[in-house]
Amino acid sequence: MSLPLPALLNAVATALANEVAPALQLLGQPEAPDANYAGGTAGTAAMILMLAAAEAAHGPAREAAAADAARPLLGEAATGRDARHAALGAALATGNRAALALLIAEAEAAYAALGLPPPVPVT
Amino acid sequence: MPADHLARWFAGHWGEAVEISGLKRFHGGSARQTYRCDVTGASGRRESVVLRRDPPSSLIETDRLAEYRAIQCFAGSDVPVPEPIFCDAGPESFGSPGFLMREVAGGQAAGLLDPEPYGDHGASVGQQFFTALGRVHAGDPTAAGLDAPPTHPALARLAHWQAAYAADRFRPEPVLEAAMAWLAANPPPAPPRLSIVHGDYRSGNFLHDGAGRLLAILDWEMVHAGDAHEDLAWACDPLWSHFSGKAGGMLPLAEAIAAWEAASGLTLDPIAWAWWRIMAQVQGLVIWISAAREIIDGRSHDPVLMFAGTIPYRFHTLTLAKALEGL
Numbered sequence: 175m176s177l178p179l180p181a182l183l184n185a186v187a188t189a190l191a192n193e194v195a196p197a198l199q200l201l202g203q204p205e206a207p208d209a210n211y212a213g214g215t216a217g218t219a220a221m222i223l224m225l226a227a228a229e230a231a232h233g234p235a236r237e238a239a240a241a242d243a244a245r246p247l248l249g250e251a252a253t254g255r256d257a258r259h260a261a262l263g264a265a266l267a268t269g270n271r272a273a274l275a276l277l278i279a280e281a282e283a284a285y286a287a288l289g290l291p292p293p294v295p296v297t
Numbered sequence: 298m299p300a301d302h303l304a305r306w307f308a309g310h311w312g313e314a315v316e317i318s319g320l321k322r323f324h325g326g327s328a329r330q331t332y333r334c335d336v337t338g339a340s341g342r343r344e345s346v347v348l349r350r351d352p353p354s355s356l357i358e359t360d361r362l363a364e365y366r367a368i369q370c371f372a373g374s375d376v377p378v379p380e381p382i383f384c385d386a387g388p389e390s391f392g393s394p395g396f397l398m399r400e401v402a403g404g405q406a407a408g409l410l411d412p413e414p415y416g417d418h419g420a421s422v423g424q425q426f427f428t429a430l431g432r433v434h435a436g437d438p439t440a441a442g443l444d445a446p447p448t449h450p451a452l453a454r455l456a457h458w459q460a461a462y463a464a465d466r467f468r469p470e471p472v473l474e475a476a477m478a479w480l481a482a483n484p485p486p487a488p489p490r491l492s493i494v495h496g497d498y499r500s501g502n503f504l505h506d507g508a509g510r511l512l513a514i515l516d517w518e519m520v521h522a523g524d525a526h527e528d529l530a531w532a533c534d535p536l537w538s539h540f541s542g543k544a545g546g547m548l549p550l551a552e553a554i555a556a557w558e559a560a561s562g563l564t565l566d567p568i569a570w571a572w573w574r575i576m577a578q579v580q581g582l583v584i585w586i587s588a589a590r591e592i593i594d595g596r597s598h599d600p601v602l603m604f605a606g607t608i609p610y611r612f613h614t615l616t617l618a619k620a621l622e623g624l
Contacts, residue, residue: 177589177606178468189598214324218600225607256468263471266621267478274621277472281615288608290410293535293616294542296550 179229186222194219225288232287240280247272299332299348302391306383307336314339324601329518330393333400345402346382350395361386361394363443367493367517368398370441376432377513401513404504407546409609411539414500415547418509423547424556425511426503430528431560433514434492438522441493450523451485451572458576458583465583465590472618473582476575479624485526485569492525492561499537500545525563529554530573536581536612575624578617585610 177185197212197219206212237255244252244262247270251261265273285292300317307315320334329349337343351361365384372381384396407414415422438445446453459477462470496519504512531537532545533553539546544553554565589606591597 177592177603177610181589181593182603182607185592185595185598185603186600188595189600189603193598193600208322211322211324215600218324218604222600222603222607259469259471263469263474266471266475273471274475274618278615278618278622281472281611281618285611285615288611290608291540293612294538294540296533296535296538296542296544 179226179233182222182226182229186219186226189219228287228289236283236287240276240283243279244276247276299350299391300334303332303334303336303346303348306390306397307338310383311338311342313342319345329395345400347379347398347400348391348395349398350391351393363520364516364518365396366442367495367520370436370493371433371514374432376429376436377511378517379513379515401504403506404512405507406504406515407501407539409501409536409539413541413546414539415505416507418505418507419543419547420552421509422505422511423543423545423553426500426545426547427532427553427556428560429511429514430495430498430532431557431563433495433498434525434528434557434561434563436493438491438493441520443493443520443522445491445522449484449487450491450527451487451569451576452481454523454527454576454580455480458580461587462583465587467586467590467593470582470586470614472614472621473579473586475621476579476617479621480572480576480579483572485524485572486566488524488526488566488569489563491522492528492563494521494523494525494527496520496528496531498528498532499534500532500539500547501537524569524573525561526566526569526573527576529557529565530570530577531580534574534577534581535616536609575617575620578613578620581609581613582617585613 194216197215200206200209200212201216203209241252241258244258247265248258248261252258262273262277266277300320304315304317316337318335318337320332323331323333330352332348333345334348335343335345362384365381368378368381371378379398379401382397382399383390385391386394388394448456455477462473495514495517497516498514502516503514506512533550537545544550548556558564585605588602589610591602592606
C-alpha cells in the first residue's frame with residue numbers, strides 16, 4: 175500500500191481525534207455548516223479503519239509471501255518491501271520479465287486484500 | 298468562517314444587508330474546500346451559490362485562477378458549466394484564494410465505488426459527457442488564457458508528473474518508474490492542434506440530474522493546453538469505470554470515442570491513444586503517492602487523502618504493472 179501501515183495508523187489516530195470526533199458531534203446538528211462534510215469524513219474514516227485493521231492482520235503474511243517468491247531471483251534483497259522493490263526495479267530496467275511477474279503478483283495480492291471487484295479493462 | 302466572508306462580500310457587492318443560510322460544506326473534492334449557501338438580501342433578492350476556496354493542504358497543487366478562467370470560457374456555451382460570479386486570487390474575500398459560482402440545482406455526482414451511479418441513464422449521460430469533452434477540445438486554449446506547453450505536449454505532461462513524483466516519492470515504485478521510462482522513450486506524435494485539456498475529466502467530476510441529463514462539468518483546477526488524447530484517456534481509465542468495463546461507467550469505448558470525435562473534429566490517433574492510456578495510470582499513481590505523502594508528513598489528516606493513498610493507489614499499481622507486460 176502506498177501508505178505504510180505505521181504512518182496510516184498514526185494518521186488515522188490523529189484524524190479520529192482532530193477531525194472525526196468533532197465530525198461525529200456535528201452529525202447530530204444537521205443545520206451546522208459542516209454536518210454534511212462531517213458525515214462524509216466519518217464514513218471515509220470508518221472505511222480507512224477497516225482497511226487498516228485488515229492490513230494489520232494480513233499484511234505481514236502477504237509481505238512474507240512476496241519475499242519468499244522473490245528470493246530465488248533476488249536473494250537477501252527480497253526481504254523488506256523497499257529493498258525488494260528497488261532490486262526488482264533494477265531488474266525490470268534490464269528487461270527482466272521475471273521481475274515484472276513478481277511485481278504483478280504482489281500488486282494482485284495487495285489489491286485483492288481490499289475486497290473490491292477486480293479492475294475491468296475498458297476496451 | 299465562510300459565512301462571515303460570504304456575508305461581507307455579498308453585502309458589499311449588492312449594496313444591502315444580506316443573510317447567509319443553508320451553508321453546507323461538501324465532502325470530497327480534495328483540491329478545494331467547497332461550500333454552498335443561500336444568500337438573501339434585505340430587498341428580497343435571493344441567490345444560491347457555491348464557494349470553492351483553497352484548503353491548507355490539497356491533493357494537487359493548482360493554479361488558483363485557471364479553474365475560474367476555464368469556467369468563464371465555457372459559460373453560456375454548449376459545454377455545461379456552473380455560472381461564474383467572482384474570483385479572488387488572494388485571501389481578502391474568502392479567507393483563502395477562491396471563487397464563487399451560481400449553484401447548479403438538483404445535481405448529483407458519482408462516487409468512485411458506486412456500482413451503477415447512472416442507473417438506466419448511463420448511455421444517455423455518457424453521450425452527453427463525451428460530446429461535451431469533444432466540444433471542450435474544439436475550443437481555443439488562448440480563449441481560456443492558457444499558454445502553450447513549453448515542449449511537446451506529451452513530454453511536457455510527463456515532465457510535470459515526473460517532477461511531482463520526484464518531490465513526493467518516499468520509497469521505490471518500480472512499476473511507476475518503469476512506465477515513466479517507457480513513456481519517455483516512446484513519445485507519441487504531436488497532436489494536430491493544441492486543445493483545452495480539462496485535466497481531470499472523469500466520472501465523478503460532473504453533475505447530472507439522475508434522469509439522464511448532464512448538468513455541469515466541474516473541477517477545472519487542472520486545466521491546461523495540451524493534447525486532447527490526455528483527457529480522453531483519463532476519462533476512459535478503468536479506475537473511473539465503476540467496475541463496468543464501460544468508458545466512465547457509461548458507454549462502450551467505441552461509442553465514447555465516436556461521440557468525442559464527432560464533437561471535437563479530431564480523429565483518435567492509435568499510437569497517441571496507447572501512450573496516453575499508460576500516461577493516465579502514471580498520472581493517477583503520482584497523485585495517489587502525493588496524497589500519501591501529505592499524510593506521512595503530517596500536513597493533512599483528511600481521510601479522503603488516506604483513501605486516495607490506498608485504494609486508487611493499489612488499483613493503478615496493478616493495472617499499470619499489467620500494462621507493462623504488453624509494452
